[in-house]
Amino acid sequence: xxxxxxxxxxxxxxxxxxxxxxxxxxxxxxVFAGGLLTGIAASVLAAILALPLYPWSDxxxxxxxxxxxxxLARALPPRFLPLLILLLALSALDIA
Numbered sequence: 001x002x003x004x005x006x007x008x009x010x011x012x013x014x015x016x017x018x019x020x021x022x023x024x025x026x027x028x029x030x031v032f033a034g035g036l037l038t039g040i041a042a043s044v045l046a047a048i049l050a051l052p053l054y055p056w057s058d059x060x061x062x063x064x065x066x067x068x069x070x071x072l073a074r075a076l077p078p079r080f081l082p083l084l085i086l087l088l089a090l091s092a093l094d095i096a
Contacts, residue, residue, distance in 0.1 A: 039064035
């Protein structure tokens, strides 16, 4: 794939992912919980059955990341300290 196509695709994906929180304001928590559980279950099932899902596995990762991130954003209070503690804990897990 030429570099310009990759750039355009990446920018389109960034714009869609950045617009999701504003578009998802009126969607209930259960929809995100269902999306998160569906993405996790599909990923685990694909790993257990050794299914070759390479291009589609990226979409599963995006589904889990978006649903999980939106659920987490709704659970955290909009203050500095809780977010700082969460990001420090996630950073420590990433380093370990």
